[in-house]
Amino acid sequence: MANPWGPALRIARRTALRSPGRTALIAALIGLPVMAASWLGMISLSMSPKGEALATEQIGRADAQVVVTPHRTVKLDNQQDIDGSYLYSDDPAADDQRDPNTVDVSKLLPAGTTIAVRTASVTTATIATNGSASANYQVDVVDSTGDLSAGTYRLDRGRLPRATNEVALSPQLAKHLGLLTDGKLEPDAEVSTDDGPTYRVVGIATTPGATRSLSIWAPPGSPLSRVGADAELRYVADLPDGTDLQALQEKLLAYGVVVTPRAAIVHPGPSNVSYSGGGSAAVMLVVGFGVLEIVLLAGTAFAVSARRQTRTLGLVLAAGGTPADVRRIVLTQGVVIGLAGAGGGIAVAVLAMVAGKPLWELLFARLISDIQFPVGRLVMVGVIGAVAGVLAAVVPAHSAAKQSPMAALAGRFASAGTGVRLRRPALFLVAGGVAAVVIGTSWMAALYAQHQKEAAGDPNAYQGGITPERPIALILLGITCVIAGLVWVLPNLIARAATIGRALPLSGRLALRDAARHRHRTGPAAAAIMMSVAGTAAMAFALANSFAASAKDYVPTGRDGDAIIRFNGDNTGNGDTGTVIWTAALERNVADALPTKSISRLGPVSPMGAKPERQGPQGQFVYTEPLVAFPVGLSDQAGDMVAAPLLAVDPDFIASLGGNGAQVAAELRAGKIIVETPGFEGDHARLGTWSDKPSAKEKRIAVSTLTPSHQLAAFDRQALVGTETARTLGTINVQQTHLALTRAPTKSELQTARNFLGSESALKIEKGYQSPADKALVILLSVAAVVTLLGVAIAVSLSAAEGRADLATLAAVGAKPRQRRNLAAAQAWLIGQLGCLLGVFVGALYGYTARVAFGSPYFAIPWRELGGMVVLIPLCAGLLAWLLTRSRLPMVSRID
Amino acid sequence: MNVILDIRNLTRQHGTGDQAVHALRGVDLSVAAGELVAVMGPSGSGKSTLLTCAGGLDQPTSGEILIDGNDLATLSRNAVAALRRRRIGYVFQDFNLIPALTAAENVALPLELDGTRARTARKYAEAALLEVAIPELANRFPDDMSGGQRQRVAIARAIVGDRRLLLADEPTGALDSDTGEAVLQLLRDRCDQHGIAGVLVTHDARHAAWADRVVYLRDGVLVGQAGPLPEADVLLETH
């Protein structure tokens, strides 16, 4: 028995070649996502190197990494960090701090070991930038003598520093400091630190893992290479052959030194990064969505393709083919084009990856040492693409096979009208899906209300959102059923809608009837638009609620409109700690530079006679032991958990915050303190320091039961005390200065102020919660618009190709060119509108889930964005169709 | 007399109630091996419907259609399709050929659908093309052929292999008279020499005259039959 797919394959291949435009369209629809997915797969692998590549980046050519910890002894956690080094823990009870700078590691390692220093990320240097401002930058210590470190850096220009007064810079930092012009290093380039020494810049070097970082390369022995006493010191070591790494590792643990052999980096143990189930579920959801979208868009084109072949398929039936043969012919085309598209997509992705390597390195700020080709993953992506191609052809194949031979031969297809019924199962699916969503949502709402009640009672509870699995599963199931049902019923829905055409003007009526007659293609096109708009609407809900939740959680730094200066020790900023030392003169300069109305200060209180000490690798920070309020009657450990350092604050400032500020101010003036640490109980506290706990004999201070209704970031876990009271207890060290402004400052005023401060992040103007909403939503809307317009463009161009005979007849009857365009525009608007309305409906089903998942204080409905989608997108679709339709039609034969 | 096609009391009705259109009403027709029957009638008389029912492409409302003694109504759809692949050949007025296939592939289509290996099917196809005197067109595509050549290829497909029944629906409609005559000559020879039964629907009396019998349809009813002629030598004597 011969291969029944033989004729089908032949017909499929030839037919695909005979209409290259449509074939290319379908192949592109499948190929582009495949290309994107393949490229993403390859890029993500290249971005996180493994094995030898990782080892080279981390430890160059050495055999092992040796880390001198700031503890006398440590034990291994048997887990590895992302960069391969072993994680360890120390004994919290033992008082075993030691300065790693003082350890001579070469004595601990076997004879014949070569070592080179390699430090990263634990030290910073304050470099003077242009003018008088300065900032902290990361220092990478590299020992360029010998070649152990080769691979951990890439030398771009000049050489690595050797002498202690030499440094090299990263390209980005050199550019930032104005020392790199046209790719060439300025001769006699120099940088100097805050407190004096000048270093000669002798070269430019890049970190493989972060090509855009602002960092300094210093040799070992340079003052910049000192690490803090509580930091690690890393070495790379070339151990003599035959060293027993296991024994060495165990031996050195007793000295507080951790050895990570190269083999452990190349072949790491089981990862401690656990996959959050939610993450992979989300990925699968997105992938499923994407595949369905491709299937619908390609399915539209396929439907037209199958239509054009109606008479050929009729001939096959007349020649004795069975409906199965007809199905085979259409499906084979799906397979062929799907494979071609997927294969092409993968090929293009590989090509782009290889040929565009410099571009990717630039874009992702990372050097790619060798390009990885995850063959397994690529094959899987290709298979999914091919399967999508086949799926796109399934419905057209079945419709074609269902035709009677007579109708097929005559090229006749059922027009709209009373004969078409909305299929019951599809309607049930939609209704059932909506019901499931409603049930799931109410269930979830009940759970959320309960969660909120519990959280309100327990101050330590997490006040965020919840994601209860079962209701979410039910809702997702419901949404899936709704989508499936709608996709199923859309063609017939369009056919039914044609009956209202009677009420419309000519263009509308024609558009509606034509859409109904060609529902094999307008249906899938509308479905594709529905899917993309649904996804966008769902994302709009998610973003709106997420931002609402963030806004709720936002704690301002100061009063609205104020300028806040962060001084030494303040860590309420973006992860960095303020380093500017407060002086009255500095504060006055800055206040004068801005339109200041009044000045208020906040800061910790130190006991009388406490001495400030310098901290940090270069001694950038000044630290004076603060006074701490301890609860009465709790054990040491428990007491430490809820103790709060004092924060001196002007009662007038508190009063100006509004709310119950006046009462709080009154309490402060009365000499009480306000403890912001949850769990602090009692109406009295004892004062002491972290290192010198109060004894039972110490004086008590009264604690107020009030808390300010308007919180500031600085208040978190502090004990507020009025400035007068604070002065009786000790000295106030100013940590923040709040300047009330008369108006918003100009750019030049801000720059002057920043120049005075010499730090780029010390000054902030409080503007309330800066929601990234607008930008994100515009991006979202554009993506939806693009996919929608893609669907519309496909539908329009296919309808133009398919409907040539009809339009030729129209032209022959004397319709003006404008009328033909109006017809195309009306039809595009119709499909777009239908898709948008249904899409918003489907997306809104997810809406309440977003509210609960993000823990938003209220149900945020993005009216503006939804309205925009529903109104603008169909209009754009109509406009696009109007533009794309040619007024002039070439004379066209009415057959095929 | 070996009756290949036997149609008994065939009725075909489209639609129901007062919207019903009767394409055929109680038509009887039988065609024996070697016989060529022409069906004439004005448009709408049901000639094409008669042919499509005979070929199994359309289902009658009532009546029987027997091909080689098998009642089509008792056969499954797949069995009817098998008949079309092996026993019945169909020629249309135009658009007979699949544009994506060459002439030989078009002719071989029923065999290939039936499971014959491509190479064997091709041999049969080439033989059929030889019989219709266009063996050189085997690898040409329909777009590159004239109307007459296309019809010949269609006939080749209708006779390829071992077919017993040939149904032709206005095969000369789109051709000029000379080419039409050539096509009819082909059909006639096929019936005479290979013993197939042929049914030819036409509106052209000249072409119908090539048949052994000419039946007339009007409004779905058979209203007359011309022929069969007596033997040739008998004719001369009466003159």
Add this chain to the structure above:
Amino acid sequence: MSIKHGLLALLRTEAKYGYQLRGEFEAATGATWPLNIGQVYTTLTRLERDGLVAAAPGEGDGDGRSMYEITDAGRAELTNWFETPVTRESRPRDELAIKLALALAVPGVNVTAVVHRQRTSTMQALQELTRLKRQSADGEISWRLVLESMIFAAEAEIRWLDHCEAMLSRHQKSQPPKAGTPKQQNTTPGVRR
């Protein structure tokens, strides 16, 4: 039509005997128009009387029959005949058309059946002619021309009969049927065609 122009045509090239003319005429027109030798001589005499042919000089054959040759007047007449198309009026009356008209005028006659019967008969004739044509595919072209003329005529008649059938059917549908008579009867006199 008379056969005089046919004889003139045959005499155009050379003089011939009467029986020769008969033979050649039949050969040229096939067995469709058998001629009586008496008819030939009568026509020849008339032609001689009209001055279109003349007795050829020279001895007759042994039986006393003489040859005939065409005269200049005869040549002129022949040329004129060839150059003048056959017009409608010069054709004989159409017996069939008359028959149908009478059938319509006379009550009690099933006109449609008349049409069908005639059509069947003409079709049968057409079938015969077609068979003849097939058999004489290699024959004389003059014979085949005549054959084709008859085929075309038969075809035209069938087409006209089809047309009549349609007209009658339309006419009958627009007439109210008389009580008690079947639909096919057309009993209205003076029907205009």
